Amino acid sequence: MRYLAPSRDAVDPQVFRRMPLAAWRDHAALLEGRDWPGIEALNRYWPAAARERFVAQTPALLADGLHYEQRIAEHGEIATRTGNWHDLLNALVWLRHGALKRTLNARQVTEIAHMGPKVRSRAQYALTHFDEAGVIVWLRDEALLTLWDAHDWHGLFWRHRHAWLDGTIRVELFGHALLELALDPTRLPVGKALAFHLDEGRDTPSALAHCATAIAHGHLLRDPLELRPLPLSGIPGWHPDNVDEAFHLGAACYQPRRTGRSYPPIHALTG
Structure with missing residues (x-):
């Protein structure tokens, strides 16, 4: 059964004080605020030298025909759904572990070049x-x-x-x-x-x-x-x-x- 995260107002505040979420207290405003942070609010956390930016995942964005990983590699654009826990938490990992995320992205793009966008290699599954x-x-x-x-x-x-x-x-x-x-x-x-x-x-x-x-x-x-x-x-x-x-x-x-x-x-x- 597919996991559905609780709505923002239904999350027990205690989960943010217990590991693993307690380790992300430096982003408490993004996690625990009443309202969902917007794309620009997330982008304010990037270091000045970072080439990546979070961009709203809209039909217009997806119409470029690029694979999610290719869009990051070629344009530095990380497609992000607003009001979505999965994408918000992905954004936080990018902000904390950018070097590791870039490494995974580079490997994925290399594999996509070999396999095409619709078939996955064993390495892609691992990544x-x-x-x-x-x-x-x-x-x-x-x-x-x-x-x-x-x-x-x-x-x-x-x-x-x-x-x-x-x-x-x-x-x-x-x-x-x-x-x-x-x-x-x-x-x-x-x-x-x-x-x-x-x-x-x-x-x-x-x-x-x-x-x-x-x-x-x-x-x-x-x-x-x-x-x-x-x-x-x-x-x-x-x-x-x-x-x-x-x-x-x-x-x-x-x-x-x-x-x-x-x-x-x-x-x-x-x-």
Whole structure:
């Protein structure tokens, strides 16, 4: 069943104070105001050097015949529906993670040139899955990867709960569809994650830059099977019920690993 986000006036304000939406408090005026922000209000948040701009998705705009990704690459125009949570949250990700968004766009346009606008390659599926539901995870203790590989959710989120609190595991949510799901507190969203080993002293901006470079060079997101499921509701502070062990023994978002399913080795951050 297709997900329908709650109307703006029906959203429980508490969702903006709980992760993942709590991480976007710098855009609280756009998210929590009574009225929908207009296109020009969004564009005021761009840095001066940015070539992209949000433009209203109108019949006249779509009549140019360009694919959504081609329009961004050729004209810097990001088609955006007003009064729409999905597009508003996509805009916020552009404003925060512009370099990574540009990397995905460049890869998509390259694939469109090979495949045409109506057929998708495996790489395009991977790029789209990550754009919509992507999560970047950095681990200092690779032993935790064994639990993740086995879908041992009780071990990953309960027995090693401290790892999520002391920085042994760090998470950066990228997918705007995950942010949209978070508007409904009854949802238990599952991200599609890329996992990296994080050395001491590496800060988040440099780690994100490495991720963008690896994607740009085609080392990552060549196939959707590269992406690992990560039930976000298990992370401390991301769902009120996960303070109890019972949640980690039976939450609907905790699915067993499919027979034969395997995941790629953890990616190293270099340079």
